[in-house]
Amino acid sequence: MLFLDAFRWIFDPEHWSTVNFGPGILDELGAHLWLTLISVVVTAAIALPVGLYIGHTGRGRRFAILLANVVRAFPTLGLLSLLLSTALFASQDAGVVANVLVFVLLGVPPLLAGAYAGLESIDRRTIDAARAMGHTELQILRRVELPLAAPLILGGLRSAVLQIIASVTIVSYFGTNSLGDFILSGLASTDYVQVVAGSILVTALALLVDGVLAVVQRTARPRGVSRGRDRTTTARGRSASAVSRAPMPEGN
Template sequence: MSLVELTWAWLTDPAQWSGYAGIPARLGEHIFYTFLTVAIACAIALPIGAYVGHTGRGRVVVVGLAGALRAVPTLGLLVLFVLLAGIGLMPPIWALVILTVPPVLAGTYSGIAAVDPVVVDAARAQGMREHQVLLFVELPNALPVIFGGIRAGVLQVIATATVVAYTNLGGLGRYIFDGLALSDYPQMLGGSVLVAALAVVADLVLGAILRRLAPRSTSRELPAPELPAPDLLVQEIVKEGTP
């Protein structure tokens, strides 16, 4: 049998869909790691990005920091956190948080900074305070861009959360590392397929939500003006020229 056939047999084996090490359990662990990571990253990045986007202060620092964090290797950061904090749930989660903050931070900052200044000035002219301008004007207008950054962060976490299995945690990455240790290539390929499928489904769901958040165009095509028939137009001209 080919590797593809063996992988399909592994995926369709009923034994893989039950028990604490079954696909549903590993999938639930992977989703939990992703949700926890994105929640912590949003709690850190959203306030900072909103402040920088609204005031413009610290823009250079934020852009440089976000670029530097993107270049950090995931596995190296994971090993560092585990060596410093020990084996457990949070050390690998914090490593993933550091890698998730940049896209959320960049989306929040760029979204608020891109809000039309005319809209912001109009809100201030109506007597709104700065925090009201941020909460009721800038954030609603920047929401699609902010959610786009969160969407990118979610997809990145789904892909990189497989490395948490390196520290004896669960998730879909468990199949990849266990298959590597046992030279079980169908299991490794099956785990990779499950991660890819989860990423595709998450992207489709988040994309549908993003389309709902995107502002709809208010411009409508105006109907073409109806011109009178040529003979009626000539009659009108004759009437106007008659004394």
């Protein structure tokens, strides 16, 4: 019954423009997406070049793993409280920067891991063949490694985006608009229908974005890669079968 009331609350046209004389669903959704977008863009600008460099050269992998594990150990709420308590004394813009910094720290490890793991998963013989054909390192990265590693890179991006979308909810605790406002205001007024409705909105947004990225990840696989592997495997199997059926030479 509570969930049915929460869905009625969500689909109430009045709640899309205003809720309890405050921002409505559209405004809070826009603020949530905007903060998520900024955090994802900054995360990609940091993690992708570093991950591609590590995957292409093989250098710095242990340091990247150590740094990612250290960052993952940070408590999100505690770190956000620490940064905002100092940043808000400066200006409101400093508070936004503190929010983005925390979410970037959350998003960098999975995207960084997806980038270098994607490049490391490529058969080294493919890279050597591209070098033998005279391609430069930049051409190898752009024409060979990136297309083949795209599914794993996008997998890391999906994980980073989901973590950021879920974590943006807590900024409402510090006065920044997001879908978490409905959860906090519902708890403050013991309006549990609004609490559940806010949770449903955050979950639906995460599932929708993840579904879009899943489709992009599926279509990012280069055509013929899996087929090429199947043909190679089949050819090897036929060769091995032919060798096993070949007559053995008689000894002298």
